[in-house]
Amino acid sequence: MSGIFYSLVKIVVKAGLYGYHRKIKITGLENIPKDVPVMFLPNHQSALIDVLLIATDCNRKPYFLTRSDVFKGKFLKRVFSYFQMLPIYRMRDGRNTLANNDAIFNSCAQILSRGDALLLFPEANHSLKRSVRPLSKGFTRILIRTFEMYPELDVQLIPVGLNYKHAAHFPDEVAIHYGAPISAKQFYDSKDLSKTSLDIKGKVSERLKKLTVHISNEQQYDMILNRLNVKNVDFLNPTSINEKIKSYTHEKAILSDNSISSEQHLNTINWLFTVLNFPIVFSWRTWLKPKVPEDEFMGTFRFAFAIVTYPIYLTFLLLILSLSFSVYIAFIVISALTLVNVGLVKYGFSR
The missing domain is CATH 3.40.1130.10 (Glycerol-3-phosphate (1)-acyltransferase)
Structure with a gap:
């Protein structure tokens, strides 16, 4: 067992x-x-x-x-x-x-x-x-x-x-x-x-x-990282990134006018995600997030909070909708909400 x-x-x-x-x-x-x-x-x-x-x-x-x-x-x-x-x-x-x-x-x-x-x-x-x-x-x-x-x-x-x-x-x-x-x-x-x-x-x-991506030069760390961010490189591919790092070592930082793209779309997705999951998002932003001791723990705290609260949130919605309408409608709404959230995470821009 x-x-x-x-x-x-x-x-x-x-x-x-x-x-x-x-x-x-x-x-x-x-x-x-x-x-x-x-x-x-x-x-x-x-x-x-x-x-x-x-x-x-x-x-x-x-x-x-x-x-x-x-x-x-x-x-x-x-x-x-x-x-x-x-x-x-x-x-x-x-x-x-x-x-x-x-x-x-x-x-x-x-x-x-x-x-x-x-x-x-x-x-x-x-x-x-x-x-x-x-x-x-x-x-x-x-x-x-x-x-x-x-x-x-x-x-x-x-x-x-x-x-x-x-x-x-x-x-x-x-x-x-x-x-x-x-x-x-x-x-x-x-x-x-x-x-x-x-x-x-x-x-x-x-x-x-x-x-893994490895920037060895401490003196030029910020410059090299800035250059990589400006180029919007794929940090999931350390082999190619480490080759770029070698070539950036003796270069100066380059700023970009396009560091934030599709801002309007980003705001729309964030707004939609927040509305659909308001109790969870509100509780996270106002209660738990300010208590995270450092950024290294941000993902851990957020994931733990989500994996505990999201099933509770869905169960609560299921009960309310079942009592207000029917179990059939409740399951349809909950399924749709789950699929939309997965879609926003996989293909949206919320963060």
Whole structure:
């Protein structure tokens, strides 16, 4: 029964993600091996949305390393454990908590020894900047512990490039590119663990910089990003964008008179979407949106709010229309409203 519930939640979340995003593009699923230990290593931009996008479509059932401060209370601990989430402790959680990671690393090694999958973010933080940040040694410590406990085991590292068009906007577009697997065992040197860690981090970072848009020049970051935005490039295609970035490095920023197009159409679509979903949109804009701590969490908060409130909103409308007219008319109206909303998300300009 528990497996059925997990699958049902996965279906609901996946449907929600595809309804929430205008486009989800996935490539490289053939690179994910079956029945062998795998560690998914994505770049990190949009908080929980990053996790959900991978978990619902990666063709594996991964365990997740999650910041420990969310594991509060017995109920939440049970929920997170059910969904295969493990706490990871950071310096900000208190120096005395870091010792707990030793047991977590052992658990991760055991998970990998069973041929299961782990998902963790090697950057160890999130940011909307279009660049791959320096990788933390946390994931390499897990790999080293795994090889120490299970010397004959190999772990396949799958770098994952997450590329959002505008991660803080709605609706957004995203591309998930799964890279070719990297054999972690080839880098393991029991006599030089520091080199092992550096070599693994270097290889994963190199791959991530090809799978996602990467602006390496900090001094010219704003200029290059402005140039890309002016050209209205397809951020879902990191290969072509990274080639453009190389050519822009020595150029000056160019402004455009056409940075906002079809503004009248945009306003019309936004107005229509707001009218059709007024209680949800009003509650989001006046109540929850102002409480979002930073833009990296905007997509997560908005998606969570929508996936909870939209079914309630439709159920309420269904009851009102059924009592006022008939169940048949109510179902027609609700179906039409759902289809129109999907159409606005997929083909409109609301955000």
